[in-house]
Amino acid sequence: MAKPSEKVVQRKQKRSGVIAFFAETVKELRRVRWPGRKEVINFTTAALLMCFVMGLLVWGFDVGVSKLMSLIGLI
Known part of the structure; x- marks a missing residue:
């Protein structure tokens, strides 16, 4: 029969699933260096x-394409 300390070690080694995920996450x-x-x-x-800056670029592109399409007569 196994000693109680050996059973604990065996249980810790058999961790899997959700418990192992959270244990590894905490570790x-x-x-982490915060x-x-x-x-x-x-x-x-x-x-x-x-x-x-990206918002300004997208806005500028949108205005430019809109003006170009109105000059061509598509809008």
């Missing part, structure tokens, strides 16, 4: 700026 989250406040502010500002 990974402990190893960004500091200044980094978060910089990255958020950069992302918002890029969204604004």
Whole structure:
């Protein structure tokens, strides 16, 4: 018959499914290097700026194509 300590070890090795997923997730989250406040502010500002610039580019393209189509007479 197996000793109680061996049963515990065997149970831990047989983890699978949802329990293993969450155990591994917690382990990974402990190893993450989280960004500091200044980094978060910089990255958020950069992302918002890029969204604004891309929005302007799409808007400009839309206006340009619309003007071109009205000159051609398709609209």
